[in-house]
Amino acid sequence: MSSVHLQTLRDLLPPGRLSEDAASRAAFESDGLTAFRCRPLAVVIPQNETEVVQTVRWCDQHAVPFVARGSGTSLSGGSMPVSDGIVISLNRLRQIIKVDPDNRIAVVQPGVINLQVSAAAARHGLYYAPDPSSQKICTIGGNIAFNSGGAHCLKYGMTSNHVIGIRAVTASGEIVSFGGESLESVGPDFTGLFCGSEGLFGVALEITLRLLPKPECFHTVLVGYRSLRAAGDAVSAVIDSGLLPGAMEIMEALAIEAAEAATQCGYPKGAAAVLIVELEGPREKIDAEKKQLESIIAATDAFETVVAADDHQRAGIWAGRKSAFSAVGKLSPDFLVQDGVVPRKRLGDALEAIEGFSKDSGLRVANVFHAGDGNLHPLILFDDSVDGELERAETLAGKILDLCVQMGGSITGEHGVGMEKREFLPKMYDEPTMELMHRLRAAFDPQTIANPGKMFPGAEAPALSSHGLHPLEKAGVISRE
């Protein structure tokens, strides 16, 4: 692909949309997985849907790979460019087309920021439930591509549970429309298939989201334990009681220490693990449930229990949790984070095994996880300037993913496979299933030009070249779940 050839794309688009200069391309060479960098051939920043479609059709016509992206917060390298391809940056397609309070839906463009949907719905007493911790900056288009999660997945599900309609352009340039404004549909759930397709099918142009009534009350409890096992037992006790908390999170000592240093969140001193449990709902129900929760926690081996007295204290508890990974990252020049899932009853075994892997490798691992749904987030600390540490960290990360598969879990709960875990996908799915996924991809993208090198193993990967916190994490704008 030459600049002369790119001129035909430039001619299609209004002036200023296509950039080939080094500075523009450098701005898009990485995403939230900073271990990978690759400079694209060019960047297109469309201002409207027509320009997106024109660009995709041009890519199809010339067999040029493209990577559509929003804010680039993917933690699995899911929006990494390819060197001979185009980046289509969708941040300017940021219109909230409508909010319909009677039917509790919002129709948005892909570049709309996650949190802005809830902001727009708030005056109707509604909100958009999926809450990845980068929700201040991540876009709905990216959330759909990677079926993003968050702290409230056990009760509310992932992004795909809140997407009811998608209009998109496939990689072969076809405009497709799936679902609609009703919560229900007739025929195969194509909308559900498109969610989580990691950009391999095409580009979402307009998305219809389901909104929920804002919970009236929150009851947030922070509990300190002398051992991780005791915290895990408490989670089991809550689950067995029949309560359905909105969130249940555990952080262990290293993460607590770092979060405390970063946010002075007031977590129990000397705790080997803290558990956050949050109930939410109408006040009549919460009044009843909080008494039940209190008696459950009292029967565990807790040494300190803090109940958030108001919104400010609740925000403080969550600030510690949400800052945990970027805070831990500051203890080390480089880190890797995984998001494998294990059956909840195997959490203790999994954490014990990870501790063993950590000792064997000589690398520290901090654990923060969504305890309610078995979603681990081990943070592997290393220093890339030390010979061999990166390789040891990657080996350790691979062992954790293998462990998740062996325990009957998943290699990813919410970050997606992306570039980072693509070699592990065949460990979850057998050959006929992998072949079927390839056929489905080909239905949308026969030339494999949409986000190539992601999800499926075997594609050429850009070289590892850089590590450390994402610039936005350093600035405290985003954090890792």
Next chain:
Amino acid sequence: MSEFTSVDSVQALQELVRHSESILVVGNRTKPALSSLAAPTQLITTRSLTGIIEYEPSEFTFTALAGTTLAEINTALAAKNQYLPFDPLLAGTDASAGTDASAGDAATIAGTLAAGLSGPGRHRYGGVRDFVLGAQFVDGDGNLIQSGGKVVKNAAGFDIPKLLVGSCGRLGAITALTFKVFPRPCEFHTYQLQAADHDEASLMIATLARGRWELDAIDYRSESRAIWVRIGGAKPVCDAIATDIRRCLKTHTVEPMTDEQTAQSWTPLMQLRFGGPNRRSVVKIPMVLQQMQRLATWCDDRRDKACLHASVAGSIGWLAVADDMLQDVDSFLVDSAMTGLVLRSDPGSTGRWMLGTRRSAPIDQKIKDAMDPPGRFPNLGGE
């Protein structure tokens, strides 16, 4: 069921698929219109492929073979105080209403997913699409596919289990499914609100659905202008919420139903028999509130032959009509740019099972071809 060949193993099903030119797999055929085909097709039932093969209450998950009945699943879950919150229909035993309904209709778990059917409880936590985690099925080549996972959170690979929701057996032959379940509230209580007309009903439903109360179900029987609100929890809690609803909606008609009234209200709906003997055909119609009003008015003009039960705060229309009314329903849906799924019709019918505006996008066929390269399962077109 004599014309159906029964299979009792996955391997046998794979062999049948591999050696058939045209094949459709069903369960207990509780939605007979979906398998009333005009074209010669080998009909297979997986009703003997039955049993819960894994159930981990602490994980909130279970895996069951395709032909396992909803009644068996509901019973097993209830023993652990858990349930499928989307209230699967045609369960035979109506756990959601807290009463035993007449047995007979005993839908299977795979049939429920393939037809994409969710009951009133879909309002609170989502539908069958939101609770399926994994699907094992035979593709058109006869390969056994293991899609999705067995844990409550999984973002690895394409979400093929969701694609199977509503596919009506046209994309694959389901052999086993894994679902997420939730703890079941200690009790359910239903309250009835009375609307003057469909306009007022729409306003009330919209207010109820976006209110702070987190209601489990909001349904509307258009004939009687009655709105049913179901709340999960202990009676004093539910009563307190009902009192607040009365205050906020400025209505004096938020009446608690007795257990008997609850059963009489919900059970015919859960069995899709609410139309009575003269309105036996049943069509599922996805909609929004404005469309609900139009459809309810259309039914008012055909009172003896059509009635509407709007579920999930006006998102699903269950239309019960006389057998000879399906053509009229089709015309209405075409005029309104809506779509309907016929679940039950004239027993002798081998007609269309999709009514109204139907999709004909090229991508649909491409996806079908990916799932079923030899084209062994019937087409998606609804004929």
